[in-house]
Amino acid sequence: MAVSDYLKGSGTVWDPYVIHNLAAAIQFFSVDIFRSGVFAELVVDLDLSANTFNQNTKTVATLNGNGYTLTGLKHFTNNNQAATFKKLNLVSINWLNTFGQQGSEYINFEDVVFRGGTLACYSGRMNFTRCTMSSIGWKYMTAYQWGVVDSVALPPTSYALPSGFTDLRSVADPFSASRYPNYASSVWAIDGASAPRLLRQNIANLVQGYLVKGVVKVGGVLKPRFVRALSVVDFVRINDAVAEADGSFSLKCGHYSDAVMVATYEPYGTLLVASKAYVLGDIIHPATPNGFRYLCTKAGNSGTSLPPEPWSTTDTLTVGAAIFTPDPIYQPQLHGPIKPVLCDLITGLPV
Missing domain, CATH: 3.80.10 (Leucine-rich repeat, LRR (right-handed beta-alpha superhelix))
Known part of the structure; x- marks a missing residue:
């Protein structure tokens, strides 16, 4: 829960x-x-x-x-x-x-x-x-x-x-x-x-809100990228989420109905730390950027000795008992302006 x-x-x-x-x-x-x-x-x-x-x-x-x-x-x-x-x-x-x-x-x-x-x-x-x-x-x-x-x-x-x-x-x-x-x-x-x-009270303000929906692709390939809605006026963050495995996303914008820009990119993760328990899905990156992030594909403790850089971009990275797989970082994308649509948040359908 x-x-x-x-x-x-x-x-x-x-x-x-x-x-x-x-x-x-x-x-x-x-x-x-x-x-x-x-x-x-x-x-x-x-x-x-x-x-x-x-x-x-x-x-x-x-x-x-x-x-x-x-x-x-x-x-x-x-x-x-x-x-x-x-x-x-x-x-x-x-x-x-x-x-x-x-x-x-x-x-x-x-x-x-x-x-x-x-x-x-x-x-x-x-x-x-x-x-x-x-x-x-x-x-x-x-x-x-x-x-x-x-x-x-x-x-x-x-x-x-x-x-x-x-x-x-x-x-x-x-x-x-x-x-x-x-x-x-x-x-x-x-x-x-x-x-x-x-009497049933009016709950429209609780179950309705503005949504921005779409599908994320990189080079024509569906990608579960990080998605963020930004105000067109001043680029203030409205909301963010991670797209599904099929690239689809639905961003709740609350009662914000003005146009937004939607940014998509890969979460970069954090620097590798010694003696830390990593779990599946954790993301790390090297101190010197190499165009890749590394996804934890086998959980485990990183141990006291960390691998020197540069890290391989083709082979898995073993750190103590944990294993990380390199994943390329693609160019961030910015889409818009997009007008959010007023929807029923339970069904996802336009009102």
């Missing part, structure tokens, strides 16, 4: 991680939910039933569900919790909050629909603001562990409720809009005939 599993984003409030598939969700609940200052946005419905998250680490990130659904989330932790969940449907959830409070930190649920599953808190506190509950089982010790604001229990719930929740299971009009005065119409749909439901 890696940050690259996300559709895009750097994890900040201004540039959140975008969870668009199962791999991205697993990355978030396995790693990034425990990182302070991380913000993520859910843009699809996902089923997490086949996964269990059981890290002994404090949750601190914020997840905005945008009205989408996570089914089967199982999260068990024996440490403090301070995560925040917003505008999210949680179906068949199993959340264990063993040590829920550290100082003034609590786990927070804001505008969340719970349908089925179990919530458990053996110490600390969970805060619920504008949440609806149905068929949720509870495991808790004392009532002070729950902070509840404008939150209700709806049929078919049959479990005992913690204090603070408004019990609408047996009233004549549980779905009347008058019972939900603080539920924002931009977030909730309340029709009076069915349970309040979350």
